[in-house]
Amino acid sequence: MTNWRAVGIGFVLIFLLSLLGVSAPVLGQLTAGLVGGFAAGYIAGGGLGSGFWHGLLAGALGGLIGGLILGLAVGVAGFAFGPGGGLISSAVGASIFLAATVIAFVMALESALAGALGGVLGE
Template structure:
C-alpha cells in the first residue's frame, strides 16, 4: 500500500476543521468529520480501494491520537484540583475515552477513504 502523506495531511486537517465545527452535534459531528476527512484523503491518494482505505485510516488515526493527547492533558490539568490522584484519574479516564474516539475516527475514515479512491477512479 502506498502512503500519500499529502493526502493524509489534508485528511487530517479536514477532520480537525469539520470536527471543530461538528462539536455542536456531539457524536454525529465527530463521525461526520471522520467520514469527510477520510473521503478527502482517499480521493487525493487515489489508486486502489486499499490505498484509499489506508490513507483514510492514517488520517483518522493521527487525528484521533492528537485529540486524545490534547484531551488527556486537559483532563490532567483539570484533575489537579483533586490532587495528584485526581490528575492521574482525570487524565487516564480521558485517555481511555480518547482511545475509543481514535478507533472510531480510524474505522470510519478508512471506509470513507476506500469510497474516495473508488470515486476518483470513476
C-alpha cells in the same frame, strides 16, 4: 507508498470539523471522520486499497491526537486545585485518553471506509 500529504489534509479536516462538531456531538464527529477519510482517499487516489489505507491513517491520527490533547488538558487543569486535584485529574486525564483511543479506532474504521470510496472516485 503512503501519501503523507493526503493523510495530513485528511487529519486537518477531521480535527477542524471535530472542533466544529462539538455543537452536534454525535453527528459532528461522525461527519468529521467521513469527510476527512474521504478527502484523504480522494487525494491519494490509487483505488480501493490505497484509499482505505490513507483514510485509516487520517482517522487514527485525528482520534489519537484529539484524545491526547483532551486528556492533557484535563490532567493539567487539575493542578489548579493543588496536589490532590492534580493527582485526581491526572488519573481522569489518562482515562479520557484511553477512552479516546477506543473512539479513535472506531473513527479510523469509518474514515477508512470513506477513504476507500474516495480512492475509487479519485482515480
